[in-house]
Amino acid sequence: MLAGARDWLAGLGLGEFGATVLLGVALIMGYLTFNVLFLIWLERKVSAHIQRRFGPMEVGPHGSLQTVADMVKLLGKQILTPVATDKFVYILAPVLVFVPTLCLASLIPLSGAEAFANLPYGLVVLIALSGISVLAIFMAGWASNNKYAVLGGMRSVSQVIAYEIPILLAALSVVMIAQSLNLREIVAAQARGVPFALLQPVAAVLFFIGITAETNRAPFDIPEAESELVGGFHTEYSGMRFAMFFFAEYTNMLVLAALGATLFLGGWLGPWLPGPVWLLLKAYAIVFVMIWMRWTFPRLRFDQLMTFAWKLLIPVALVNLVITAFAVGGRR
């Protein structure tokens, strides 16, 4: 079916390469849109059931079309631009927040057979790109010309810088065992042995905490702490521009969870089912735990958050890295 669609597109004068790219982008974008709608629905349902409520029930069976209705509503809403904003940056930010996430989504190996996601330094590219979206968040906060938005943006920057380090150190200890920065090779190394979550439990926990903070999820959601900062960096955004931030947040959750699944849970490896299904199952399991955590834990205070990263996570990650280095070196 896909080959047929590609040939049809190529016949329109795009050429084989153009048709493949277009089809791939359409597939990934389509799936990510579905994913966001599904995750928001899941978030609402999980939160409702943890609080012994039903959650959305009216639109579609068990409210499954509620998020579709919400999106249509947001699409139809007027897009407001406050007078005091820096217009260019203000309009650019919601677009830019989504781009790095989209790049990340195309860099994660789905089954080890596809042509993309075979970079020799894939992990470095992934981690570098995941740090860029915070730039867009700060742009949004700054351009809004609103004190709450600026505070939210600044908090986001300091938080992501702090938590990027334990993520990187945790990923490095995996790289040491796998002897490669290529995500495919890392999964292949897990195919020869056990999932790295068993070899590197500390790194797995550190990585999980790190991606929770990186996606601005509770208990690390201080950039948008609604009790103190109204809406945080997206206070001044409305309509589809606001939805873009939502879109990016939930896509980021899935992508980073998929990265975690690749590094620690064996990626696409698994019996019976095809590779991409296994990867998504593992990623959604991680996302589910993130949602579950959001509705369990209270938000950290900002100084607690920074103390936690600099005084606990980073030293533990460093010690873990050194121990791994000695263990790997000793076996050679």
Add this chain to the structure above:
Amino acid sequence: MKLARRVWIGAKSLLIGLGVTGRHLFRKPVTLQYPHEKPDASRWGGPIELRTFPETGTHDCIACNACTRICPSECIYVEGKRPEGSKKMRATLFTLDFSTCSLCGLCVDVCPTETLQYSKRYDEAMYTRPATVNDLLGPFGEDPYLTGKLK
């Protein structure tokens, strides 16, 4: 060592917390799907209404004004008229201003003919202040005593 202990205790408490919410995740919701499901109102005492007696098919309010006098909120207003050839009065107007009623039930207790009772209505919401005044005789229509159909 102390730090390690604190981290261990903290991590354990987080897992216990996840356990608590995880248990609730699979329990039955306690809320009602309101417009589709309605709560059991059989023991509910809503705004007062006049009881219909099966023998006569109508209420038995004699406009004695006992309820008006005892009402602490002064929210009941009754007017009555004596049908021709009868000793008993009949109510021609019975209004309850529900905006001041506190549902204390003194009127229900004091009613000599036991025609006042609590209704089962619980979703009393209205858009205007005049709408809070209930006409208790409204559902009964023409009074059979006053028109001479009943003696």
